[in-house]
Amino acid sequence: MLVLAIAAVAGAGTMIVELAAVRLLAPWFGTSLVVWTNVIAVVLLALSLGYLIGGRLAAGSDPVRALGRMLLGAAVLVAGAPLLGAALARALLPERVALHQAVELVRWGSLAVSLVVFLPPAALLGTVCPLVVEALARARRISAGGAGGATLFVSTLGSLLGVFGTSHVLLPTLGLQRTFYLASALLLVAGALARWLARAPRMELVASLFLVAAAVAGARLSPVRPALPDEREELASRESTYQSLRVVEDRSGVEPLRLLQVNEGFDSFQSVWRQSAGLLPDGFYYNDFLLPLSWREREAGPEWRVLVLGLGAGTVVRTFAAEKELDASFVGVELDPAVVELGREYFDLAPDGPGLRVLSGLDARLALRVEPGPFEQIVLDCYSNQVEIPAHLCTLEFFAELAARLREGGWLTANLGGFGFDDPVVSAVALTCARALDARVLIVRVPQARNYMLLARKGGRELPWSSAALADATRDGPLALGPRLLPGFARLVEPDDEGDVLTDDLCPIETLQLRSIEEARRGRRASGS
Amino acid sequence: MLLLAQTAPETWREKLERGQFSDAWALAGAEGDAIGRSSARAEILYRAGDPLGALDAAEEGLARAPEHLELLHRATAAALWLEDLDGARDHSARLSRAVATNAFLASSEREEWTRAAERFALLTRELRDAAKARAKAIARARGLALFGLLAAVCVGARIAGRYGRSSSPVS
Numbered sequence: 001m002l003v004l005a006i007a008a009v010a011g012a013g014t015m016i017v018e019l020a021a022v023r024l025l026a027p028w029f030g031t032s033l034v035v036w037t038n039v040i041a042v043v044l045l046a047l048s049l050g051y052l053i054g055g056r057l058a059a060g061s062d063p064v065r066a067l068g069r070m071l072l073g074a075a076v077l078v079a080g081a082p083l084l085g086a087a088l089a090r091a092l093l094p095e096r097v098a099l100h101q102a103v104e105l106v107r108w109g110s111l112a113v114s115l116v117v118f119l120p121p122a123a124l125l126g127t128v129c130p131l132v133v134e135a136l137a138r139a140r141r142i143s144a145g146g147a148g149g150a151t152l153f154v155s156t157l158g159s160l161l162g163v164f165g166t167s168h169v170l171l172p173t174l175g176l177q178r179t180f181y182l183a184s185a186l187l188l189v190a191g192a193l194a195r196w197l198a199r200a201p202r203m204e205l206v207a208s209l210f211l212v213a214a215a216v217a218g219a220r221l222s223p224v225r226p227a228l229p230d231e232r233e234e235l236a237s238r239e240s241t242y243q244s245l246r247v248v249e250d251r252s253g254v255e256p257l258r259l260l261q262v263n264e265g266f267d268s269f270q271s272v273w274r275q276s277a278g279l280l281p282d283g284f285y286y287n288d289f290l291l292p293l294s295w296r297e298r299e300a301g302p303e304w305r306v307l308v309l310g311l312g313a314g315t316v317v318r319t320f321a322a323e324k325e326l327d328a329s330f331v332g333v334e335l336d337p338a339v340v341e342l343g344r345e346y347f348d349l350a351p352d353g354p355g356l357r358v359l360s361g362l363d364a365r366l367a368l369r370v371e372p373g374p375f376e377q378i379v380l381d382c383y384s385n386q387v388e389i390p391a392h393l394c395t396l397e398f399f400a401e402l403a404a405r406l407r408e409g410g411w412l413t414a415n416l417g418g419f420g421f422d423d424p425v426v427s428a429v430a431l432t433c434a435r436a437l438d439a440r441v442l443i444v445r446v447p448q449a450r451n452y453m454l455l456a457r458k459g460g461r462e463l464p465w466s467s468a469a470l471a472d473a474t475r476d477g478p479l480a481l482g483p484r485l486l487p488g489f490a491r492l493v494e495p496d497d498e499g500d501v502l503t504d505d506l507c508p509i510e511t512l513q514l515r516s517i518e519e520a521r522r523g524r525r526a527s528g529s
Numbered sequence: 530m531l532l533l534a535q536t537a538p539e540t541w542r543e544k545l546e547r548g549q550f551s552d553a554w555a556l557a558g559a560e561g562d563a564i565g566r567s568s569a570r571a572e573i574l575y576r577a578g579d580p581l582g583a584l585d586a587a588e589e590g591l592a593r594a595p596e597h598l599e600l601l602h603r604a605t606a607a608a609l610w611l612e613d614l615d616g617a618r619d620h621s622a623r624l625s626r627a628v629a630t631n632a633f634l635a636s637s638e639r640e641e642w643t644r645a646a647e648r649f650a651l652l653t654r655e656l657r658d659a660a661k662a663r664a665k666a667i668a669r670a671r672g673l674a675l676f677g678l679l680a681a682v683c684v685g686a687r688i689a690g691r692y693g694r695s696s697s698p699v700s
Contacts, residue, residue: 045681052688092670094662101612101663108670115677283578448578483577485551 002197003064003132003139004154009190010071010128011158012165016183017078017125018043019166021118023176024082026244026263027226028089029110032388033510038107042114043122050126057127058134065198067131070124071191072208077121079184080215082177085117090226103517125187129155167241172338175239177219184212235346240338247346253281258346260313260339262384270339270384271313273347277321279479283448285415286319289379290479291444291455292411293323295464302327307375307405309333309364309393310382313343317356322479331375332358333367365392365401373405380414391507394429398504399436406458412437414454419520421445421491424512426452428500430493435501440465441493447483465492541569550577564594571603580610596627598642605649614656621649 021039022031029035057066092109129151137147170179192205228234231252238245243262250257260271272284279287293304304326308316311332320328334340337360343349350356359367364382380402383389392398402412412433418426421443433456434441442455442463457463483489502509541556550573557569567590575583587604590597601624608616628634628642 045678049681049685049688052685052692056688056691092666092673094659094666097663104667105663105670108667108674112670112673112677115674115681119677119681445579480548482548483550483579486554486574486577486579488574488579488582489577 002193003067003135004150006067006071006190006194007128007132007151007155008158008161009186010074010125011155012162013074013078013158013183013187013190014043014047014122014125015159015162016166016170016179017081017118017121019163020171020176020179020183021081021085021114023171023239023244024085024117024180025089025110025113027246028086028093029106029113030263030388031243032106034107035110038111039114039118042111042119046119046122047126049119050123050128051130053123054127054130058130062198063131063134063138064194065200067128067135068191068194068198068200069204070127070131071187071194072204074121074124075184075187075191076208076211076215077124078180078187079212080218081117081121082180083215083219085113086219088113088116093226101521103514103521171239172241176244181216184215188212236342238338238342240336242336242338245336245338245342247342260342260347271315271343271347273313273315273318277318277348279319279322280315283446285446285449285451285453286315287479288444288446288451288453289316289377289381289413289415290319290322291453292377292413293326294479294481304328304377305373305375306330306377306379307333307371307373308379308381309367310380311343311358312339312381313347314349315347316379316381317350318348329354330356331371332356333362333364333371334358334360335363337361364390365398368401368405371405374407375405375410376407377411377413378402378406380412383414383416389425389429389509389513391502391509392504394432394509395502395504395507396432396436399433403437403458408459409461410458412454412456412458416452416454417450418452419450419516421452423452423516424500424519425509425516427493428502428509428512430454431495431497431499432502434493434495434497438495440495443491443493444484445489447489463492465490541573545573545576564590564597564600566590567593568597568599568603571600571607575603575607580607583607584611584613584616595623596631598624598627598631601627602645602649605653609649609652609656612656612660614653614660617649617653617656621646621653624649 018039021043022036025031025035025039054070057063057070060066089109092112093105097105132151132155133144133147136142136151137144140147166179170182174182188208191208195202195205228248231250233249233251235247235249235258237247246261248259248261250259255274258273259269262270272280272286274280279290302325306316306320306328308330311317311334314332317330317332320326320330334343340349340358340360344351349358352358359370362370364380380393382393399412406412414429414433416426416429421427426443430441430443433454437456437458439456439458439460440463442465444453444455445451446453455463500508500512539552539556541553541560544550544553544556553573554570557566557573560566560569567586571583571586571590574580574586584604584607587600587607590600591604594600601620605617605620605624608620624642625646628639628646631639631642634642
């Protein structure tokens with residue numbers, strides 16, 4: 001029975017390593033589909049090798065002794081993963097890489113680190129099942145099929161426990177490094193148990209303990225996140241259920257700015273804070289969510305209900321404070337509760353009250369089911385970077401659900417990263433939105449930034465557009481239109497334009513994102529229109 | 530004289546300084562000389578945060594006046610912003626040459642332009658070095674990944690090859 005318990009521990013250890021591996025790579029390479037694919041592929045390759053090696057070792061005289069050796073080896077390698085992974089990622093990534101320059105590095109770098117750091121321990125863990133099967137078959141004198149069935153049963157249950165435990169308990173409570181150390185400790189105990197069962201000498205156990213302790217001490221001396229430039233200071237960091245977060249204060253400008261960086265970040269951020277609420281300096285797209293206020297009908301009252309999908313740390317809400325005459329109230333939806341907590345601690349996100357209600361832990365699409373509206377404006381700010389647009393938040397059906405929650409004449413505003421009006425992602429999402437609302441969509445380039453703001457009105461109300469540029473504001477808004485009035489800063493998309501339309505059934509957004517970045521890399525429009 | 534100065538119409542540059550982009554654009558379009566028009570448009574688009582538009586406008590002007598210092602300056606700055614290494618290298622070198630061969634510059638102006646050209650040359654070298662470092666990093670990562678994959682496949686094949694020669698019973 002004890003060897004079966006060992007198989008369960010190894011199964012749990014494998015899944016802890018796999019899930020934590022993605023999070024270890026996140027601050028360097030992100031958690032895009034490419035990274036997930038690489039990690040899963042490497043673990044599968046490792047397990048297949050492990051099964052092969054385990055099968056060979058099982059033919060030896062004492063499979064339980066070999067089992068102990070494999071587990072102790074895995075324990076040492078798992079303990080060393082945070083140190084080795086961070087050191088290798090740091091060595092592979094040059095300093096200050098922009099997002100559009102990082103695609104190849106993400107693809108090959110995450111694969112290389114996974115192969116070097118995670119393949120060896122996962123392969124050692126892969127040897128466990130064949131060894132346990134052999135030990136069980138010999139000890140109980142049962143068939144290989146019977147022993148295999150029992151082993152796979154407990155091992156898979158262990159894996160199941162590892163999956164749930166890692167995502168829901170270990171990473172959010174212990175953090176990344178301690179999760180690896182806990183996995184290492186479990187494997188050490190399992191290895192020691194196997195050595196005890198085999199009455200093997202204790203030397204290897206002592207050596208493993210020493211190596212694990214050395215790996216833990218080494219990781220304490222070496223940072224496991226990318227270094228910050230001198231003018232930036234880390235105020236807080238957290239491993240949430242969804243992502244790796246850190247709050248950074250930038251003191252390079254006239255006044256300090258706080259940025260919430262998520263995963264790899266590269267040259268992007270998720271939320272921003274400055275001491276005074278209101279408009280942010282040029283180049284921050286949050287200001288452009290206030291564009292509808294410039295064109296609001298004169299007869300409209302001061303009440304303005306806003307649904308913010310992708311609240312983050314609450315930057316949008318603080319930006320609306322620029323419009324003093326507005327009686328704005330917000331419903332903010334944020335998937336990651338840790339982001340909301342950091343928002344309240346470091347970004348002056350107001351507590352819930354009449355002006356703001358936060359729904360945290362809810363996916364944006366799910367939140368639409370509990371928030372019927374109607375709203376004067378919907379702010380869609382759920383697209384992170386250019387490689388991580390959730391497929392279910394850019395489809396025809398999703399935009400139709402958004403439209404159903406808008407008041408007649410209400411505004412849909414969406415922030416989108418891109419490299420031009422003809423960028424595959426920008427044009428596909430804009431056209432999908434236009435089709436869903438059966439209305440024109442105005443795309444406005446955010447000056448000094450790589451962002452585009454999509455604006456559409458429910459009910460086909462006219463958009464502020466002349467033949468060449470945005471029309472002047474119908475009333476004084478808080479945001480000076482400035483450069484947005486120049487030719488080349490705005491474009492209209494008609495519902496009957498030709499192009500890709502994304503649906504729940506067919507949404508090749510990952511392909512479009514990669515094409516977007518690839519085209520930007522080849523062309524010279526990385527920062528331009 | 531004072532009255533005249535007060536009532537003189539504002540130039541595109543003054544409008545631009547006041548953040549009135551569309552007015553500045555309209556005045557720039559009314560410039561009679563094509564090179565001046567390109568120069569004004571390049572400046573406005575650059576300040577508006579559209580480096581590609583600024584580069585296009587500057588290059589349009591440079592097609593007529595290949596040694597125009599302001600156009601070369603703006604084109605180099607825009608290319609650097611876009612991280613367009615070829616463009617930055619080309620325009621930066623042309624700017625250095627144009628400053629060196631321009632016979633009409635006063636010595637203080639020449640000094641200022643030389644400093645600007647040297648700064649651009651330095652930034653271009655930094656851009657080139659960063660591009661090289663990136664290419665090296667990608668090659669290193671790709672090499673390591675391919676080596677790792679190959680090693681894993683070889684190990685697997687070697688062990689699988691030995692399976693047939695084993696005679697140990699299962700139980």
